Amino acid sequence: MTAIRVEDRDTWDTFIDESPSGFLFHKWDYLHLTANHTKSTLLPYAVYNGDEPLCVFPLFWKRMHGINAVFSPPPLTVIPHLGCVMNGKFGSLKRSKKESLLGLIAEEIRGELLDLSPNYLSIAFVPGFHDIRHYLWDRCDARVRYTYTIDLERPIEEIWNNLHYKLRSKLKKESKSGLRLERSGDISTLHMLISERYRDPSLDIPPIKRDYLEDLVRAYPEIGVYTLYDAEDEVAAVVAAQEYKRFLLWMGTPRIEGVHAGNEYLQWLLxxxxxxxxxxxxxxxxxxxxxxxxxxxxxxPDLTMYFEVEKKDGLGAFSEWAYRSFVKRLMMATGRV
Known part of the structure; x- marks a missing residue:
């Protein structure tokens, strides 16, 4: 068993494309853009068993004010889950083989982390990766997180009938109001509305940076900005989605004041x-x-579970708070949102 840093974009992306658990967040350019905009160092590990890659494991290293931090994903990136991506054969293995391989993978990554000596470690695994025992045994703290999913293999009539009855009533009304949906790569309105919301001092993090979002949309046509317009061409709702293996409703704006249930209707159309x-x-x-x-x-929707693990020493106890607070002050002071 060997952990190496991958240097080849095609090798990495082919693995992500072929794995059922790979997200767009895991793709090579997405990771490098994230490293660039968070001023961190990307460590794209792959763990091999002989010539066969068992998993890839992107980590980000950052040193700030004497503190070493390792993230997957970094804060302030609107990446909900990252962590390791197992190869396509892993799901069909017997339990004993799975546990043996997961133990070896955790050991290899632990060895790489020892060289980095992080004061703070944070990893958010993808939904479906539930066996985090090796990280618990390594004295990491764990947190259960959730996301909503809808099974689209059912008939659309079944999905419709399972909506809340008041929501169905709103959607029927909006279907007759002349709203239209457009997809584009223009993030201007989306980012403006998100930024206005996050200027509320009660919110402890800033929104995604505009230039980072622009770079992502430019790099990946799978990221689309969906805007709902009314009959007078006024914006009723706007969201960003990622369309890669699954349809991920990624970012949305606060409700736009008006007569329409724009957010509800936009989500149903999507x-x-x-x-x-x-x-x-x-x-x-x-x-x-x-x-x-x-x-x-x-x-x-179904409530789907995923896990975050965290480990910190005395110096790392305040590192995530310091990172978020420092970046928020800097971004707000310079207008870089």
């Missing part, structure tokens, strides 16, 4: 669109936010 285009899963981020959870629950 569910219909995703199903028509053959996606099996619609993921709707926001289940960890109490201000969003009840609204999103009206679509009757």
């Amino acid at each position: 569910i219909e669109r995703a199903r028509a285009e053959g996606y099996r899963t619609f993921e709707n981020m926001g289940a960890n936010n109490p201000d969003l959870a009840f609204f999103k629950s009206k679509f009757n």
Whole structure:
């Protein structure tokens, strides 16, 4: 068993494309853009058993004010889960083989981390990666996190009938109001509305940086900005989505004041669109936010679990707070949002 740093973009992206658990967040250019905009060092590890890659494991290293931090993903990137991606054969293995391989992978990554000597370590694994025991045995703290998913392999009539009855009533009304949906790569309106919301001093983190979001959309046509317009060409709602293996409703704006239930109707149109285009899963981020959870629950999604692990020493105890606070002050002071 050997952990190496991957140097080849095609080798990495081919593995991500072929793994059922790979997200767009894991792709080579996405990772490098993230490293650049967070001023961190990307460590793209792969763990091999002989010539066969068992998993890839992107880590980000950053040193700030004498503190070494290792993240997967870094804060302030709107990446919900990252961590390791297992190869396509892993799911079919017997339990004893899975546990043996996971132990060896954890050991290899632990060896790499020893060289980095992080004061703070944070990893958010993808949904479906539930066996985090090796990290618990290594005295990491664990946190359960959630995301919403909708099974799109069901008939659309079944999905519709499972919506909250008040939501169905709103959607029927909006279907007759002349709203239209457009997809583009223009992030201007989306970012402006998000930035206005996050200027509220009660929020402890800034939004995604505009130049980072622009670079991501430029690099990946799988990222689309969906805007809902009313009959007078006024914006009723806008979101960003990622369309890679699953349809991921990635970022949305606060409700735009007006007569329309824009956010509700836009989300329903995207569910219909995703199903028509053959996606099996619609993921709707926001289940960890109490201000969003009840609204999103009206679509009757499944509550899907994933795990974050964290480990810190005395110096690292305040490092994430310091990182977030420092970056927020800098971004707000310079207008870099």
